[in-house]
Amino acid sequence: MTMTSVVDSEDLYLWHEGTQYQCYHFLGSHLEERSGQRGVHFAVWAPNAKQVNVTGSFNGWDGSGHPMSRQEGVWTLFIPELTEGTLYKYEVITEQGDCYLKSDPMAFHSELRPGTASIVTSLEGYEWEDEDWQANKSNQLQQQPLLIYEVHLGSWKRKEDGGFYTYVELADELIDYVRYRGYTHIEIMPLGEHPLDASWGYQVTGYFSVTSRFGSPKDFMYFVDRCHQQGIGVIMDWVPAHFCKDEHGLARFDGTPLYEYADIQKSENLTWGTSVFDFGKPEVLSFLITNALFWMDVYHVDGLRVDAVSSLLTLNFDERKEVRITNEYGGDENLEGIAFLQKLNAVVFARYPNALMIAEDSSSFPGVTSPVANGGLGFNYKWDLGYTWRTLEYEKKSEEERSAGEDQITQSLLNIWDEQFILPFSHDEMANESKSLLGKMSGKDAWQRFANLRVLYMFTMGHPGKKLTFMGNEFGQMDDWNWDDSLEWQLLDYEEHQQFAHFVTQMNHFYKSKPALWKQDYKPLGFEWIGTDDQSDGIVTFYRKTGDEENEQLVIVCNFKSVAQEGYRLGISMPGRYREIFNSDNSEFGGSGVGNASELNTEEWFCQNRPNSMVVNMPPLAAVIFEYIPSKG
Missing domain, CATH: 2.60.40.1180 (Golgi alpha-mannosidase II)
Known part of the structure; x- marks a missing residue:
């Protein structure tokens, strides 16, 4: 037996207006009681579908007996007796009669790959113990020390059998390590569910589903809670620019371009092989801004590093495009993408004034960290990728070559007030055979390479701007980062790596103890x-x-x-x-x-x-x- 179910008309009105910022409360699957019966309420946006059914482990993956009802483009159904842990998908039948099995865009948990089903999951009941952290957070972030340790959870450390550490196990090991080394925040590479490990999490299928690779949603709550109890903030990489085309994901969700642009010139990023969100569609704005808030509302994440911002600022970011396109005024700017970022930051800071909103932006677009009211994008930090590229190019040079190129190391000191910068040595500098930071250093021998890296770290510490370092660089990782294996922890058996790790630890704690190094970073x-x-x-x-x-x-x-x-x-x-x-x-x-x-x-x-x-x-x-x-x- 099933029951017809409706969504509140005010929620739907705001959803279609692009101002519904808590739509995860009524879309997706929710354990509820209706007419004295416990079960699950399902709701999914698929306005162009002919019919949508719920299919899953409870009906032999035959959705014909569980048809949903349509309400203003949202399909709903209440199924009694279903419980937490039920596997399900949506059986989307198009106007042409094609049938797609789609994961729930609002699912809170998903099967571990290669499985693609959504899992009925309650996010209620976790008892947080981070009250002191929340009470003492300041919105005077620019006048605080910020040392970020960037982590890919799947390769920070692996078990002997090659398996992943869980969120709970990482809470015991990673947090203590980060605190000992002197970092103030952990930045985690994307945690939304994704089908391919090699994407590092940057091609997402489950925006509301914390990846099951490392455990359950409540396990991740425990991890964040423990971070806060140990005085460590948590930042998560967030990917609103594009999504992967896997059949069970968001692509052509109801048989039409729904989450992506309909215009083929705007709908694809050919370089990344992904679909681009339609930032002019109100429902997509509701979806994305809700998702940004979701990680703060539900998981107490302290901020987001917004990925690939530069791709949102221009209509011609994709270098593989053969035809350049323009906006309505004849310019290159992506007006809808810019408006989305401004709206995103305005909404986030209205609710979380002490949030960290960090732009990973390689463009020269002005005002990335200027207030929206002043025409800026409204972030409070921007990665200074120019600093990273110039300093590393300088460090690769021989001493003879450096004499003619000292401006590479000092140029960033000439424009330090343009934005509120974070100086990043991120995963991008250690991936795809680009060598580790230590591997990039010039020098006649190992001593000079370590010394070069020490002076670079010290220059960065003294340079105005907050700091970020990718895992492994704190002890002198030798090889490129391998996302499919553990860091080279065995290097700490060698004296020179022990000494370098000791240097980084002492430098970090020294930095935090000296307000002159961070109190006036942007003045x-x-x-x-x-x-x-x-x-x-x-x-x-x-x-x-x-x-x-x-x-x-x-x-x-x-x-x-x-x-x-x-x-x-x-x-x-x-x-x-x-x-x-x-x-x-x-x-x-x-x-x-x-x-x-x-x-x-x-x-x-x-x-x-x-x-x-x-x-x-x-x-x-x-x-x-x-x-x-x-x-x-």
């Missing part, structure tokens, strides 16, 4: 060039300051050459006493041990356009940080 008063008289000597120097009553001032000196410089004269703005407080060349980090042991005093000696200066020892391929010592009394 000019937090940074001051010192510069050099010689633009080819490989030495880059600058101040980081709190710019407040604390008056914390740090002098950061980076030597990108392998020759130590004893007696290097450094121009100083504020005369007085200074002391060395961090040195990447310390012997405990695997360095040569060149440093400055005692307090240093400035002299009235004009240098680097400053009336005062002091003499320091600069280690080879290293960075040194000096701290100003306020006068007593």
Whole structure:
């Protein structure tokens, strides 16, 4: 026996208007009681279907006995006696008489691949214990330290038999590791259900279904809860730009282009082999913005790194397109994609003012982190991919080549106020045979390569902007990242990797302890060039300051050459006493041990356009940080 079921008319009105931001409450499958009977209510949007039936393990995968009723393009049905764990799909019959078996776009859980069925699942009943974390979250994010550890859960660590660690097991191992190493946040590569491991999660079929590779929805709740209890924030990569074409997914869901554009020039990303969401369709906006909020509402995720933003900003992002298209004004801008991003951020911040909304954007589009009210996209952070590309290209060069290209390492310091940047060394820099970060470093031997990576990390730490590092880089992964295997944990059996991991750990904790390194990341008063008289000597120097009553001032000196410089004269703005407080060349980090042991005093000696200066020892391929010592009394 089945029962007719209806959806609230106000919910449907908002859904069709593009302003229904909690549609997962009425679409999908929900355990309910109707007329005294327990069962499951099903609802799915398929406006162009001739008929939709529910099929599953309970009816031998024959949906003919469970037809759904249509209500304003949404098909509904209540089936008594079904319980949690029931496998199901929608049997979508098109106007042409074709029949498709589709997974539920709003399913909360899905079969482990290669299975593709949706699973009736309740998200109720988990008892959260992250009240302190939630109460102490601040919307003054720009004035807080942010050290992000980017993780692919399937390859951070594998079991001896090659199997995955579960969310619960990762909660015991990964969180403690991240906290010990000094990171503030974990960023997890996409967790929406996806059929192909090799896509890394970036080609999604189940936007509301946390992947079953690592456990159940409540297992993932436990993971996030434990992160928060240990003081670690959680960011998730989110993929609103495109979706995969697998037959059971969103593509041509009701026999027509429903979630994707109908215009073939706009509906496909040929490079990625995916379908592009129709950002001009109100129901798609409701679907996507609801999904963004869903991960925060249900799983307490602290923010989203929005993938492939640049593909949403232009109509001609796909390089394989043979015909260029324009908008209604004759321009290249994707007006619907831009409007979607603005709406997304406005809605998210209205509900979660302390959310992290991070744009992974390789374009030069202006105002990515400017408020929507000012015409910007409304993100609060943007990945500075230009910084990543330029610094790594510089680090690949021999020392002779570096002399003519020092602007590659310093150029980013000229436009640091353009956006609120995160400086990322992400999975993209370690995948597809591009070599690991350590593998990219130039050097005559292993010592120089490790030293080069240490000075790059220190320069990045001192550079304005928040920080992100992909897993494995913290201990000097040697090979490219392999998504189908564990990280090279065996490297920690070797002294040079132990020392490098110790360096990263100490650097991270040092960074968090010094407000001058993060409090004014996005204000000019937090940074001051010192510069050099010689633009080819490989030495880059600058101040980081709190710019407040604390008056914390740090002098950061980076030597990108392998020759130590004893007696290097450094121009100083504020005369007085200074002391060395961090040195990447310390012997405990695997360095040569060149440093400055005692307090240093400035002299009235004009240098680097400053009336005062002091003499320091600069280690080879290293960075040194000096701290100003306020006068007593």
